[in-house]
Amino acid sequence: MGPLRTLYIDMNSFFASVEQQLNPSIRGRPVAITAMENEKGCCVAASYEAKAFGVKTGTSVPEARQLCPGIVFLPSRHRLYVRFNLRVAAVLDRHAELERIRSVDEFQIVLSGEETEIDSARALVARLKDAVAQEVGECLRFSAGMGPNHLLAKIAGKLEKPNGCQHLDRGNMPDRIAHLALDDLPGISRSMRERLERAGVRDIVSLCRLDPRHARAIWRSVEGERFVRALQGEPIPLVKTQRGGFGNSKVLAPEFRAPAEAYLVSRWLIEKAAARLRRDGRVAGSFALHLSPMGRFPWARSIRCAPTQDTLEFMRINRALWRRAWPEIRGGRLAAIGVHLGDVDYLTSRTGDLLLPVAPAERTQGERASAAADFINQRFGQGTIRFGVNRPHPGFFERG
Incomplete structure (x- = not known):
């Protein structure tokens, strides 16, 4: 058995890529997905062609138009993206062991047997990329991350975009991510970064070398210990959350x-x-x-x-x-x-x-x-019966 246990898949510019797949005329062009169909809205997603001009999530429509005069604005269609999410999930599950759909554009796959070795895991990623392109659409690409647990796999998946493939394990940690800021890591907010810095932890290397018991005290929760142990390469599983x-x-x-x-x-x-x-x-x-x-x-x-x-x-x-x-x-x-x-x-x-x-x-x-x-x-159909007078306000999650 090799060191890898989890493959994390992060679809690249998923919303914009879906739109480009359905509309060949906008392929290769800068595209931004907006939540509101007016000049007061902002971008909720952007294609890599738009990102090259500085357009990103949260950029206002007027600013995006100024940064990229030829940009194409499209209203978000979340239901459509969910349907494509399920199509991608079906492909991944046929070719690998899909463990969890993490979000509308993120997936987690279990690695076992030969695929826990780096070369075999990379070969699996190549097969999955080809399968998604052929069975869902050539515009749908993803970056892959591999690691001994879900945290390191997710961090690895963010290291090379678009269409990348990276791994993290005890053999290349923490040097491989030493260039990142503390709050570049998933789960480290600005306030948590400030709390870590007050405790003398000011960089990734220091965080990775932190005693897990000290991390529990800094976080004021067992989640701090779990986080650091995962960074150190231990096989820490995801904890099932309870709905609040x-x-x-x-x-x-x-x-x-x-x-x-x-x-x-x-x-x-x-x-x-x-x-x-x-x-x-x-x-x-x-x-x-x-x-x-x-x-x-x-x-x-x-x-x-x-x-x-x-x-x-x-x-x-x-x-x-x-x-x-x-x-x-x-x-x-x-x-x-x-x-x-x-x-x-x-x-x-x-x-x-x-x-x-x-x-x-x-x-x-x-x-x-x-x-x-x-x-x-x-x-x-929704709205056939209503509980009195209301005003439907369809938006991001109702379109498509």
């Missing part, structure tokens, strides 16, 4: 920024979040509302409630929170809003309530009505 809640947020288009309009959008967001909550068999014990007034400090409040999956109950709490916020936002404009259903647990774990009355794990009348609405909407 269901939420939706929206950067508002200009026509939705008046508080009265934004309130109706919040109702639409609640319908979507509550439907996902029920689809996952969960109940939520709290509801939070987040408002971002333009030119003012953000406003956020939450209310605890009996664990429920009743859309109308969340609507009632939402209305109460908007009433609290109204004196501070009336007459202004909102840049963004968000709702969050928190303190989640499974419906099967909920105890009964003699006052309702409802038996353990049994749905209330309102929850049964909500579930019936889900069934009808799934069969006849």
Whole structure:
């Protein structure tokens, strides 16, 4: 057995590449994907031809146009990209052992047998590149990283872009990544970098040589120890996370920024979040509302409630929170809003309530009505049944 256990695949400029695959006329041209179809939006993705001019994620549309006069702007179509994600995943799974889809453009593959050796792993990457190009599209390329665990494989996958292939293990660590800044590593935020620097850890080499027990103290969590042990090449597996809640947020288009309009959008967001909550068999014990007034400090409040999956109950709490916020936002404009259903647990774990009355794990009348609405909407189309007046605000995740 060789030193490698994980192959990490990072699709190159995935959104823009999908668009170029579907539209040959924009292949080889600078392309930017935008979240909003106006001059006030920003780029959420860019092709490598656009990146060569300095266009990157977060670049505003006017700035991108100035940097690259011939750039092509396209609205994001997330559902389309998800479909291509699944097509790529199917190809990878036929040719290798796909362990996990990490995101819409990232995949994790298990290496075993001969493929734990560097030469065999590189040969596998070459076969996967050919398979994706032939079975999904020639514009779809990826960079690959290999390592003894998911962290080193992911870092290796970022070292050579586009269309690269690199590996990290105890044989070339930490020298191979010594040129990186601390916050170039996944999981190291600016605040964590500052915390590390206060502890005397100012570069990658120092971090890699850190005693894992000291890392636990710096992180104030066992995750610090896990992180450093992974950097040192130990086979640290990913920990399965528990879902903390269901939420939706929206950067508002200009026509939705008046508080009265934004309130109706919040109702639409609640319908979507509550439907996902029920689809996952969960109940939520709290509801939070987040408002971002333009030119003012953000406003956020939450209310605890009996664990429920009743859309109308969340609507009632939402209305109460908007009433609290109204004196501070009336007459202004909102840049963004968000709702969050928190303190989640499974419906099967909920105890009964003699006052309702409802038996353990049994749905209330309102929850049964909500579930019936889900069934009808799934069969006849979203929005067939609504829980009162709302304002749909389709955007990044609804297109395609």
